[in-house]
Amino acid sequence: MKSDIDRLMDAAQVEAILVIGPAQHNPAMYYFTGGGHISHATLVKRRGQEAVLFHATMERDEAAKTGLVTRDLSEYRLQELLNKADGDMTRATVMRYQKMLADLDLTQVRVALYGRVEAGETFALFSALQEVMPDLEFVGSMDDSLLLQARATKEEKEVERIRKMGIITTQVVGQVADYLTSQRVKGGILVKADGEPLTIGEVKKKINLWLAERGAENPEGTIFAIGKDAGIPHSAGEPEDLLRTGQTIVFDIFPCETGGGYFYDFTRTWCLGFAPDEVQALYEDVHTVYQQIMGELVADEHCPVFQQRACELFEAKGHPTIHSDAQTQSGYVHSLGHGLGLNVHERPWFKRNASPEDKLIPGSVVTIEPGLYYPERGMGMRLEDTVWVRPDGAMEVLAAYPLDLVLPLKGA
Amino acid sequence: MKSDIDRLMDAAQVEAILVIGPAQHNPAMYYFTGGGHISHATLVKRRGQEAVLFHATMERDEAAKTGLVTRDLSEYRLQELLNKADGDMTRATVMRYQKMLADLDLTQVRVALYGRVEAGETFALFSALQEVMPDLEFVGSMDDSLLLQARATKEEKEVERIRKMGIITTQVVGQVADYLTSQRVKGGILVKADGEPLTIGEVKKKINLWLAERGAENPEGTIFAIGKDAGIPHSAGEPEDLLRTGQTIVFDIFPCETGGGYFYDFTRTWCLGFAPDEVQALYEDVHTVYQQIMGELVADEHCPVFQQRACELFEAKGHPTIHSDAQTQSGYVHSLGHGLGLNVHERPWFKRNASPEDKLIPGSVVTIEPGLYYPERGMGMRLEDTVWVRPDGAMEVLAAYPLDLVLPLKGA
Numbered sequence: 070m071k072s073d074i075d076r077l078m079d080a081a082q083v084e085a086i087l088v089i090g091p092a093q094h095n096p097a098m099y100y101f102t103g104g105g106h107i108s109h110a111t112l113v114k115r116r117g118q119e120a121v122l123f124h125a126t127m128e129r130d131e132a133a134k135t136g137l138v139t140r141d142l143s144e145y146r147l148q149e150l151l152n153k154a155d156g157d158m159t160r161a162t163v164m165r166y167q168k169m170l171a172d173l174d175l176t177q178v179r180v181a182l183y184g185r186v187e188a189g190e191t192f193a194l195f196s197a198l199q200e201v202m203p204d205l206e207f208v209g210s211m212d213d214s215l216l217l218q219a220r221a222t223k224e225e226k227e228v229e230r231i232r233k234m235g236i237i238t239t240q241v242v243g244q245v246a247d248y249l250t251s252q253r254v255k256g257g258i259l260v261k262a263d264g265e266p267l268t269i270g271e272v273k274k275k276i277n278l279w280l281a282e283r284g285a286e287n288p289e290g291t292i293f294a295i296g297k298d299a300g301i302p303h304s305a306g307e308p309e310d311l312l313r314t315g316q317t318i319v320f321d322i323f324p325c326e327t328g329g330g331y332f333y334d335f336t337r338t339w340c341l342g343f344a345p346d347e348v349q350a351l352y353e354d355v356h357t358v359y360q361q362i363m364g365e366l367v368a369d370e371h372c373p374v375f376q377q378r379a380c381e382l383f384e385a386k387g388h389p390t391i392h393s394d395a396q397t398q399s400g401y402v403h404s405l406g407h408g409l410g411l412n413v414h415e416r417p418w419f420k421r422n423a424s425p426e427d428k429l430i431p432g433s434v435v436t437i438e439p440g441l442y443y444p445e446r447g448m449g450m451r452l453e454d455t456v457w458v459r460p461d462g463a464m465e466v467l468a469a470y471p472l473d474l475v476l477p478l479k480g481a
Numbered sequence: 482m483k484s485d486i487d488r489l490m491d492a493a494q495v496e497a498i499l500v501i502g503p504a505q506h507n508p509a510m511y512y513f514t515g516g517g518h519i520s521h522a523t524l525v526k527r528r529g530q531e532a533v534l535f536h537a538t539m540e541r542d543e544a545a546k547t548g549l550v551t552r553d554l555s556e557y558r559l560q561e562l563l564n565k566a567d568g569d570m571t572r573a574t575v576m577r578y579q580k581m582l583a584d585l586d587l588t589q590v591r592v593a594l595y596g597r598v599e600a601g602e603t604f605a606l607f608s609a610l611q612e613v614m615p616d617l618e619f620v621g622s623m624d625d626s627l628l629l630q631a632r633a634t635k636e637e638k639e640v641e642r643i644r645k646m647g648i649i650t651t652q653v654v655g656q657v658a659d660y661l662t663s664q665r666v667k668g669g670i671l672v673k674a675d676g677e678p679l680t681i682g683e684v685k686k687k688i689n690l691w692l693a694e695r696g697a698e699n700p701e702g703t704i705f706a707i708g709k710d711a712g713i714p715h716s717a718g719e720p721e722d723l724l725r726t727g728q729t730i731v732f733d734i735f736p737c738e739t740g741g742g743y744f745y746d747f748t749r750t751w752c753l754g755f756a757p758d759e760v761q762a763l764y765e766d767v768h769t770v771y772q773q774i775m776g777e778l779v780a781d782e783h784c785p786v787f788q789q790r791a792c793e794l795f796e797a798k799g800h801p802t803i804h805s806d807a808q809t810q811s812g813y814v815h816s817l818g819h820g821l822g823l824n825v826h827e828r829p830w831f832k833r834n835a836s837p838e839d840k841l842i843p844g845s846v847v848t849i850e851p852g853l854y855y856p857e858r859g860m861g862m863r864l865e866d867t868v869w870v871r872p873d874g875a876m877e878v879l880a881a882y883p884l885d886l887v888l889p890l891k892g893a
Binding site: 089090091093094097105106108125126127128129130131143146148151156157158159162181182183184185186187188189190191192193194195196207208209210211212214274277278280281282284286287288289290292298301302303304305327328329395396398402403414421422424 | 501502503505506509517518520537538539540541542543555558560563568569570571574593594595596597598599600601602603604605606607608619620621622623624626686689690692693694696698699700701702704710713714715716717739740741807808810814815826833834836
């Protein structure tokens, strides 16, 4: 959590954190600013000091609302720098950063770089800045980010926001279940009151609407995939597909707070009307592994231990897994879960090669999502809940919802 | 437009474009893939050739839907590379890129880098890749991007999508106007049927809901700012603020297609019930400049010419502008407009230092948004429409909506 940042900076020998980009849909900036209508900013946090937010003049009120120490970027007179740089914006911006960093006395230190921004601009900018400030070292990495490590554990007020998104999510899931079960069945497909078949595209529109009604955003879309599509973990579902009885539907929903804040992540697998024996048998395997793993979660344990355990359990039931065959696309083919917060997917990781720090530290919020996929048999299933590792080490599902496979239909 | 890319690559001596990141809310990747549930991918487009999309195995169906040439990233066996790299994900990913680029015979060329991704990871990754592939040159820039230049002009099918967003936007604006004018007034503020005052936060929730009902997303929020907040161009408005009669409301709305596609951008300024003389006079100045500029737009002209012209017109009416005083926060304080597409703000630019290519080339879609701001007098106003420069050079506002200042109230 935030209170760990200085210690983690110290451990990583990082003197400052530099975050760039907007405040919305940019997790690192959101983490410090709490969002807001800030389109371009730079935030610098020195070890042991408060963060400073450099903002555009037009956004001074929004910057002030963050409660951070603020500095108006207009102090750095970009137009004059642009004249000096013969109109080259990259060079002018490099000069501005030089001044800003010098003003903060950051000239001979390691600086960790963050922010969801354009790759080419950023690479050009920081390569050039590195050249003119050779004693400054910009660091970043694909897996050992100190900020992601800090964010891997949450303060209770963050957990409450995630829980609130969980309640919204499960309310909408309930609405979808009610909506589906209130339709009629004709020739094995759901039809609406007007006799026309219901499509997955229509269901997804309802999902977006019901999320918006509750003040949530859905920036990454929803997986609502039936039959063969359900057999591929990240197939989102075809809008024109119909809702056939007796086929598996994987419904994976991961909305966030309006303005790009905290996410929730949740999956249920449904069969409309009835489940064929083959589906029922597979579902029981997933359900058993889900229950078993949920019961075995222990605070402070290394997350990949549970991935290994899930593989053992599935293999004992005769399913191939990515541990028995790294390339398999049938059986259990993905990671058991992941951390959740301002990103849908964040630390701690459960994958085999996760770092030693990827543990169920109290304060972690993680998903647990075992699944089985048999695309060649036209089926797939997954059960996912989001779990908070409480300060006392107990595990708590943040928004409970029934695990039933079959959605009973009228006259099916 | 897309058909310009090879020519622009040639002019920039760029042999390949490399795009990284997800397909949603990532304009460069969206431009090639058309969106889709793709969370991590790499796209490579060589000059004169079709783009190739490297995708995760779990996302093979979503990748196939793009219609692009696809390659499964599992061919590159990340786990083996990770073992070689002692578990260091950055080094393993560098090795994977080395192989991918070598497979495409890209080893001694200039490569332009794109994608909205994490800055630190990207800087570390491409700095390391640059070191092991010294004959490859990764280029990027803050203003001369060839892809942004290609995207500055739109194909008609892109314009139709922007127009559709414009129709949705103006329908929602109309709904907001109807909603406000159907409330009662009590002591100079709008009150709901239950007698409670209406807040800006409630209005914004309605806006999000009505956008979602029409299948639009609102990832960057809405500016709905009254009084003093309206006097600061990018103040988004306070959720708890009340709707007072006779005060300026700046309503700037910029939603996009679901899944992170094309945006629209639109602003009106409203006074509820009546406009004080001072507001009316300022509004007439903005309205006159808006009409004048709209009438003077000419295809192929350099965009900053119109910014210069707007400044002259406002100065002739006695207002300070950023041309008369670069630091002014009163009067006309921002740029006249900007291009619009997969970003709310993109080329062509209207600012003074825009490049010679920033012209009203047929196919451009731009906003025109003159405004006046007097925060010390508690008021600000802006009028904004989105204009398509048609292939024949004619200008067309993509979604017309009345420019009226006063929203008449019942019994005000």
